[in-house]
Amino acid sequence: MRAWAWVAVLGVGVGCGGPTPARDFGEALFKDPKLSDSQYNAFSCATCHATSAAEAEAKLYTGLSLEGAASRPNWWGGYEVRLIDAVNFCYTAFMRGTTPLEDEDPKSRALYEYLVSLSPQSTAPAQPFTLVRDITEVPRGDKTRGEEVYRAACQDCHGTRSTGDGRLTPLAPVLPEVARDYAQLFPNATPGLVFIEKVRHGRFFGVGGNMPPYSLEALSDADLGALLSYLGL
Ligand code: HEC
Ligand code: HEC
Secondary structure, three states, X not given: XXXXXXXXXXXXXXXXXXXXXXXXXXXXXXXXXXXXXXXXXXXXXXXXXXXXXXXXXHOOXXXXXXXXXXXXOOEHHHOEOOHHHHHHHHHHHOOOOOOOOOOOOHHHHHHXXXXXXXXXXXXXXXXXXXXXXXXXXXXXXXXXXXXXXXXHHHHHHHOOOOOXXXXXXXXXXXXXXXXXXXXXXXXXXXXHHHHHHHHHHOXXXXXXXXXXXXXXXXXXXXXXXXXXXXXXX
């Protein structure tokens, strides 16, 4: 049994496995930044979440893979117990959506059908999600690995290192140049530590903006250390 059906399921396609118009509409919405009503949003669900093991392997996404997500008993490390609330957190915090998606909205239903189609088993385990609350230094690592991490984790949004070419939104600053002012802006911390704080917290804990946080599951301290070496921080 699915612990939480998002909506009273329409019956179409659910459990039969095949594509349905609602599921296909849901997939299109999943990949479309215009799902959000904010003109400043450039992110789609697909910017931050893989939907298959192969995709999850190829990149370092800030969000977990959503394969099986509709069958998990809870989300966000247990903070959310309704799937629509887990999605709405992303929708309002990262995609700048002004009003949360509602159960009965046809878009919500379609998105739900799509997530169900990614969840062929009726139950799936909850996924760990460990936010790093207290920021500490990490040992620096290998620059070559750091370059790979940059490409797999940061480049889609921030663009090419030092130029920002191809970035998803002009709101994402050029890395690592943005850190040049950190010594002056934050005299009580090293620039490296300020940078770590941004990556680990995103907009959490009172930090502004729409940058998503990187949990320990999404980015290990070893990979973060390698990334910092590559960026010269
Ligand atoms: C800017 C990045 C970003 C965007 C855009 C985004 N998410 Fe997320 N999402 C996250 C992060 C980070 C988490 C917390 C880690 C995790 O649980 O995946 C999360 C968590 C979730 C979870 C809970 C997963 C779990 O098992 O804990 C679901 C479900 C989810 N997102 C669905 C969506 C959907 C659907 C959309 C589009 C409407 C979306 N997200 C857009 C970053 C994003
Ligand atoms: C989903 C898109 C997205 C991804 C992925 C992403 N960022 Fe960001 N990041 C942003 C946006 C947008 C901002 C600017 C606004 C804000 O702070 O939210 C930002 C801001 C930042 C800042 C703060 C700059 C300042 O204002 O001082 C740092 C540092 C940063 N990102 C580093 C990273 C690193 C390192 C990675 C990869 C591990 C990464 N980001 C991945 C979207 C993203």
